[in-house]
Amino acid sequence: MATPPAFDIQPLGRIVFECGALNRLGELTRSLPGSRVLLVTDPGLAHAGHPQRATKSLRQAGYEVTVFDRVKENPTEKEVADGVATAKAADIDLIVAVGGGSSMDCAKGINFLYTNGGRMADYKGHDKATKPMLPSVGVPTTAGTGSEAQSYALITDASSHMKMACGDKKAAFRISILDPEVTLSQPRTVTAVTGIDAVAHAVESFVCVKANPVSRTYSLAAWRHLEPSFETVLSQPTNLSARSAMQLGAHFAGMAIESAMLGVCHSCANPLTAHYGVTHGVAIGLMLPHVVRFNGPMAGELYAQLIGEPSAHVAPERLADRLSRMVFAAGLPLSLKDIGVDEGILPLLAHEANQQWTARFNPRRVDESDILEIYRAAW
Structure with missing residues (x-):
């Protein structure tokens, strides 16, 4: 048996997984210092009642709550x-995010600037914050990004439309509350x-x-929860067992990213979102089978363990075929032509994708010409 590689991992925070746990938000948050909460969410969740339930639970626990619901x-x-600006007006000392990855990322971004000042670009990379940051709680309402x-924090540069990755252990949620019931509203x-x-x-x-x-323990656990449950939640949206598996799988995958990284699939997806407004998950599903085929010569043994x-x-x-079938079952596009990408823009997309940080961690070394090859396979 080969000697395991050296590693240095710092687990982030408390994880609470329980159906109905959103109703315990106030009680669970009590373990943290602070009394004035900024609740970060998006306006689309109001119809499901999740922000309202979160606000009620926090107020019942004695918190002053200011809602910021302008996340896009x-x-x-x-x-x-x-x-x-909303946080400063309320003099908050605690942050709670309720929503999908965008709400989680925005909450972390707010934490950076509220406590350390400056602009998000100042924190691109990792460990750029020099001052303490506020304690925070994350309640994901989707089973996807694992941002909690x-x-x-992934924050989009408004001028280039490219995502900036701003990382710091101080920005991590002290508590992540995983309530599968809230994902039923997706x-x-x-x-x-x-x-x-x-x-x-x-x-990845x-x-x-x-x-x-x-x-890899996290990644494998994530795959084993997600792969058999994905089509089930599409065909049986009220299946709470499958929803639970999806949410746990998404969280395990997020833990894997935190302990490792991603690859060129995410690098390829970001320019598609920037130029065409393609939803991140659509771009990811479209590119992933082609990335797996490209990585095959270097990652075949690992893919064999996974599948x-x-x-x-x-x-x-x-594996690529299994992923394509999952994308097809979801009714998502299978080619770049399907989403209106012009073949002539592929070299520009490849150039921009090659600048993305995740490409550097791909198991098969990539350069601009390799990425162009992947795009052409997907076109």
């Missing part, structure tokens, strides 16, 4: 700045695009160059 998909510096398990399209993103997190983190025994295939030579194609 792929939050920009503007949404973060608006949230900071990570110390990074529309089918949201279930599909967030679910396929979580699947990609499991697959399992084979990336920063993967280690701990992160349960004895042959490392056969595993990449078998």
